[in-house]
Amino acid sequence: MSRLQAEHLYKVFGRRPEEAIQRLEGGADRDELRADGTTAAVIDASFTVEPGQIFVVMGLSGSGKSTLLRMLNGLLGPTAGRVLFDGQDLTALSPAELRAVRSRKISMVFQHFALFPHRSVLENAGYGLEVQGVPRSERDRRATEALALAGLAGWEDSWPDELSGGMQQRVGLARALATDADLLLMDESFSALDPLIRRDMQDQLLQLQKTLKKTIVFITHDLNEAMRLGDRIAVMRDGRIVQQGCAEDILVTPACDYVASFTQDVDRSRVLTAGAIMADADTAFGAARQPATPAEVIAAAPAAVPADTPIIELFTPCSTSESPVAVTDSGGALVGVVPRSRLLAVLGEPMTPSAPAGTATTARAVGARAVARA
Structure with a gap:
């Protein structure tokens, strides 16, 4: 079962919202509704999030992403559609039932820290547990553990104004972790930070995610x-x-010009992986000169790398040998190879919208077309 499901969510502000939804379903756009004093913030949004997954919603200011997030935990009720959390329809809960779910199962990390200036770092981190009615000793223990996970061990007795912006955001993250919620909602949580601190926080989140x-x-x-x-x-x-998909799908096969414009400046070498662009060994070597066994392919390769290796790490081995780099699974078994020509061709592949819009073409298929032209 998916952990979270959004089914045909709409959020319309203004008069006669049900009538506005009918117009949207009939092909009307936002501007037409706005002329009548109605704002369609979210229109027919559907997606699923699996347990343990980081699902990112991105878009420019005004695209509706923060409104969508607030419907996921009931801070805003949808005009139409529903939200399922572990199979439970949150849109059908009473206000008291929804508050109970939010206090125990769903935590939110805000953009601007939302710390209480008159509470210590430890007290801020334990605030969600206080709302749950957790006894003080247990609250302090769990908050201390969460602060340590967030890299703030030793700062428990400090005040928020004694911390840097990045450290304050870590307190906000620790507060969410302390409740041991099943779902974390993070609303532009790192966007107020300086670039270097922002990257540190991204690293921190990814490291925590490996464990939690x-x-x-x-x-x-x-x-x-x-x-x-x-x-x-x-x-x-x-x-x-x-458009929805993994990073490679969106980067290599944008569904429309709007998505393509976002991806044109992305460093593909840090997003695409060896597994996404690899070829079968027989394709790379040719039937006449293919090594007889996977072990011989690996032995002949300048390097053997896991499938999730960013292709930027393939430049050096590809530049030092005519043999392709071997790509292996988690058990070390050969799953494919990356020849030098394929690496260069995929890096030069133009990013154009897929046709028809929304059709998913895998990065590996695009890489195959690229190497065929190389």
């Missing part, structure tokens, strides 16, 4: 951040999700 395996919905307007963090990404424009 939380289910996370992360909102951002930064595509590089989305591609670095997201197991799956949804791109929003004018209230609608215009």
Whole structure:
């Protein structure tokens, strides 16, 4: 079962919202509704998030991403559609039942820290547990552990104004972790930070995720951040999700010109992986000169790398040998190879919208077309 499901969510502000939804379903756009004093913030948004997955929603300001996030935990009720959390329809709960779910199962990390200035770092980190009614000793123990996970061991007795912006955001993250919630909602949580601190926080989140395996919905307007963090990404424009997929799908096969414009400046060498662009060994070597066994392919390769290795790490071995780099699975078994020509061809592959819009073409298929031309 998916941890989180959004089914045909709409959020319309203004008069006669049900009538506005009918118009949207009939083909009307946002501008037509706005002329009548109605704002369609989210339009027919559907997606699923699996347990332990980081699902990133990205888009420009006004695209509807933060409104969408607030519908996921009931801070905003949808005009139409529903949200399922572990199979439970959150949109059908009473206010008291929804508050109970939010206090114990769903935590939120805000953009601007939202710390209490009159509470210590430890007290801030334990605030969610205080709301749950957890006794003080247990609250302090769990908050201390969460602060240590967030890299703030030793700062428990400090005040928020004694911390840097990055450290304050770590307190916000620790507060979410202390409740041991199943779902974390992060609304532009790193966007107020300086670039270097922001990257440190991304590193911190990824490191924590390796251990905690939380289910996370992360909102951002930064595509590089989305591609670095997201197991799956949804791109929003004018209230609608215009494309969903992994970073490689969105980078290599954008569904429309809008998505393509976002991806044109992304460093593909840090996003695409060896597994995404690899070829079968017989394709790379040719039937006449193919090594007889996988072991011989690996032995002849200048390097053997896991399938999730970013292709930027393939430059050196590809430049030092005519033999292709071997690509292996988690058990070390050969799953493919990356010849030098394939690496160069995929890096030069132009990013054009897929046709028809929304059709998923895998990065590996695009790489095959690229090497065929090389």
